[in-house]
Amino acid sequence: xxxxxxxxxxxxxxxxxxxxxxxxxxxxxxxxxxxxxxxxxxxxxxxxxxxxxxxxxxxxxxxxxxxxxxxxxxxxxxxxxxxxxxxxxxxxxxxxxxxxxxxxxxxxxxxxxxxxxxxxxxxxxxxxxxxxxxxxxxxxxxxxxxxxxxxxxxxxxxxxxxxxxxxxxxxxxxxxxxxxxxxxxxxxxxxxxxxxxxxxxxxxxxxxxxxxxxxxxxxxxxxxxxxxxxxxxxxxxxxxxxxxxxxxxxxxxxxxxxxxxxxxxxxxxxxxxxxxxxxxxxxxxxxxxxxxxxxxxxxxxxxxxxxx
Amino acid sequence: xxxxxxxxxxxxxxxxxxxxxxxxxxxxxxxxxxxxxxxxxxxxxxxxxxxxxxxxxxxxxxxxxxxxxxxxxxxxxxxxxxxxxxxxxxxxxxxxxxxxxxxxxxxxxxxxxxxxxxxxxxxxxxxxxxxxxxxxxxxxxxxxxxxxxxxxxxxxxxxxxxxxxxxxxxxxxxxxxxxxxxxxxxxxxxxxxxxxxxxxxxxxxxxxxxxxxxxxxxxxxxxxxxxxxxxxxxxxxxxxxxxxxxxxxxxxxxxxxxxxxxxxxxxxxxxxxxxxxxxxxxxxxxxxxxxxxxxxxxxxxxxxxxxxxxxxx
Ligand SMILES: Cc1ncc(C[n+]2csc(CCOP(=O)(O)OP(=O)(O)O)c2C)c(N)n1
Ligand code: SF4
Ligand code: SF4
Ligand code: SF4
Numbered sequence: 261x262x263x264x265x266x267x268x269x270x271x272x273x274x275x276x277x278x279x280x281x282x283x284x285x286x287x288x289x290x291x292x293x294x295x296x297x298x299x300x301x302x303x304x305x306x307x308x309x310x311x312x313x314x315x316x317x318x319x320x321x322x323x324x325x326x327x328x329x330x331x332x333x334x335x336x337x338x339x340x341x342x343x344x345x346x347x348x349x350x351x352x353x354x355x356x357x358x359x360x361x362x363x364x365x366x367x368x369x370x371x372x373x374x375x376x377x378x379x380x381x382x383x384x385x386x387x388x389x390x391x392x393x394x395x396x397x398x399x400x401x402x403x404x405x406x407x408x409x410x411x412x413x414x415x416x417x418x419x420x421x422x423x424x425x426x427x428x429x430x431x432x433x434x435x436x437x438x439x440x441x442x443x444x445x446x447x448x449x450x451x452x453x454x455x456x457x458x459x460x461x462x463x464x465x466x467x468x469x470x471x472x473x474x475x476x477x478x479x480x481x482x483x484x485x486x487x488x489x490x491x492x493x494x495x496x497x498x499x500x501x502x503x504x505x506x507x508x509x510x511x512x513x514x515x516x517x518x519x520x521x522x523x524x525x526x527x528x529x530x531x532x533x534x535x536x537x538x539x540x541x542x543x544x545x546x547x548x549x550x551x552x553x554x555x556x557x558x559x560x561x562x563x564x565x566x567x568x
Numbered sequence: 569x570x571x572x573x574x575x576x577x578x579x580x581x582x583x584x585x586x587x588x589x590x591x592x593x594x595x596x597x598x599x600x601x602x603x604x605x606x607x608x609x610x611x612x613x614x615x616x617x618x619x620x621x622x623x624x625x626x627x628x629x630x631x632x633x634x635x636x637x638x639x640x641x642x643x644x645x646x647x648x649x650x651x652x653x654x655x656x657x658x659x660x661x662x663x664x665x666x667x668x669x670x671x672x673x674x675x676x677x678x679x680x681x682x683x684x685x686x687x688x689x690x691x692x693x694x695x696x697x698x699x700x701x702x703x704x705x706x707x708x709x710x711x712x713x714x715x716x717x718x719x720x721x722x723x724x725x726x727x728x729x730x731x732x733x734x735x736x737x738x739x740x741x742x743x744x745x746x747x748x749x750x751x752x753x754x755x756x757x758x759x760x761x762x763x764x765x766x767x768x769x770x771x772x773x774x775x776x777x778x779x780x781x782x783x784x785x786x787x788x789x790x791x792x793x794x795x796x797x798x799x800x801x802x803x804x805x806x807x808x809x810x811x812x813x814x815x816x817x818x819x820x821x822x823x824x825x826x827x828x829x830x831x832x833x834x835x836x837x838x839x840x841x842x843x844x845x846x847x848x849x850x851x852x853x854x855x856x857x858x859x860x861x862x863x864x865x866x867x868x869x870x871x872x873x874x875x876x877x878x879x880x881x
Contacts, residue, residue, distance in 0.1 A: 271818075275818065283828050287826070456824075
């Protein structure tokens with residue numbers, strides 16, 4: 261395994277100050293997924309080709325408009341990783357036949373929501389890791405099927421209200437641990453990021469870019485529309501996801517899992533929950549102590565294992 | 569047949585409003601259709617929804633081109649071409665606008681003689697905005713003059729059942745208030761005439777020759793063409809940087825703006841691109857020295873106008 265050199269992104273002041281992603285996208289005002297994507301794109305650069313599975317971000321590149329500076333391929337929900345294989349192979353053949361130079365090569369980047377990544381597209385993704393495909397996977401995880409009206413997905417957290425879990429206890433399932441599932445395939449890299457922690461995000465994307473093979477990124481993406489909160493809170497909710505320990509920032513590299521930011525003195529999870537309409541039923545009309553402590557206990561157990 | 573069109577922004581509950589009105593009409597014995605225009609409902613983006621109601625079978629389908637009543641949740645949409653608020657307006661079309669400006673002002677501005685009824689904007693608090701739907705539905709019910717208070721109340725209960733009694737009560741309260749407020753205009757909406765298939769004129773088709781895929785397939789060769797889309801019209805609130813207080817930090821605002829709408833110049837000073845800023849207000853919430861202020865888009869437009877006048881005089 262090659263040594264990873266020092267980061268260019270030591271602090272916020274080292275972050276890019278120019279924006280590559282075009283303005284004028286049809287994403288919601290305050291979309292956390294778009295925030296993460298623009299931060300990632302600033303690091304990745306223009307020499308990228310995106311492969312997107314149906315979801316909110318699909319609407320970004322609708323003829324004749326695109327916010328990207330390079331190509332874009334749209335696939336069915338389950339097939340973006342297969343599309344990436346096709347593009348990677350095509351690029352390799354073009355290079356081999358000297359129809360393009362090595363310098364003209366592109367990073368192949370899969371971009372999907374959690375509906376694809378945690379559910380429909382998981383099998384195709386597993387195949388790419390098995391074949392050691394050289395690509396980057398970015399899942400913007402808004403914890404539901406955002407584009408079709410926030411139905412629950414395999415990424416929806418326990419107790420959250422979605423348009424298909426409207427009852428007083430919200431979603432009865434639990435968020436799938438995609439990080440662990442991906443890491444179990446032993447790909448080159450797996451990391452969790454969030455737009456509200458731009459330095460941590462930049463370092464991870466920088467690291468991923470210097471590697472070969474499957475590099476897998478999950479970006480928790482606060483979604484004002486699906487999570488039901490005022491769009492101005494997107495970054496605050498993201499910061500709270502980290503401070504309460506709901507969203508552990510970590511990476512899998514060389515067979516090891518490293519936590520890149522351990523929240524000392526974790527804040528109670530309700531600080532995070534209370535800002536979001538999808539958890540309102542935990543507080544009103546009466547406080548549901550049982551459910552709130554159930555959620556808190558799960559987080560505590562996770563971190564006890566890490567901290568000890 | 570009654571043909572009613574709702575205009576609003578994603579997040580203002582126009583889809584729900586159209587459902588409530590549809591259900592209320594159904595309870596009054598009408599056959600109804602209610603549907604939002606299909607598409608993703610993005611926060612802030614213009615959206616519309618339709619209701620048709622008739623005592624006989626409704627055979628008409630699709631979008632409403634000749635509305636009898638147009639309901640506008642947000643008056644900043646009226647000048648936005650993409651919102652199509654005035655599309656297909658005919659002589660008897662009534663407009664119900666949520667606006668602080670008077671009926672006369674709107675008639676003058678739009679250069680129309682149609683009946684216009686305005687409901688004053690009660691709040692700029694975005695959390696309260698979700699009740700605009702109830703207000704609009706309440707008022708519309710009275711303007712149609714065929715919906716009783718009991719049916720209106722029942723429709724709200726049916727459609728919002730999942731939101732719990734508190735929210736339902738608040739919606740009923742808002743709807744009733746509006747129902748009372750527009751009482752003088754009761755029954756001012758009339759039914760449009762029948763549109764029969766026989767009178768339908770096919771559009772002027774243009775014959776396109778079959779071309780090879782490399783010619784006919786859509787390709788975009790320029791980069792970031794989305795900049796041509798003016799998402800600034802989505803905004804109801806405007807962030808304004810106070811350069812005296814901005815300490816040119818490490819561009820917290822620019823990094824966190826999801827829409828790439830804040831650029832930083834060589835001196836480290838941030839600039840907001842108002843053609844594209846969607847007004848999410850993340851920059852306002854995150855600026856460390858609180859150097860970004862919020863003003864309503866209406867107020868901002870008035871200030872712009874004043875400045876313009878000063879420079880021209
Ligand atoms: C096989 C298939 N099933 C259903 C759909 C309809 N569909 C389009 S987008 C979408 C939601 C995708 O959810 P997610 O991947 O989480 O992305 P998000 O919408 O949240 O961005 C669905 C169900 C589809 N395009 N393809
Ligand atoms: S629904 Fe959520 S993820 Fe989709 S565009 Fe809106 S804010 Fe973004
Ligand atoms: S309000 Fe601020 S953060 Fe939001 S789009 Fe406008 S400039 Fe960007
Ligand atoms: S975040 Fe505030 S202080 Fe920093 S550059 Fe922006 S306006 Fe200036």
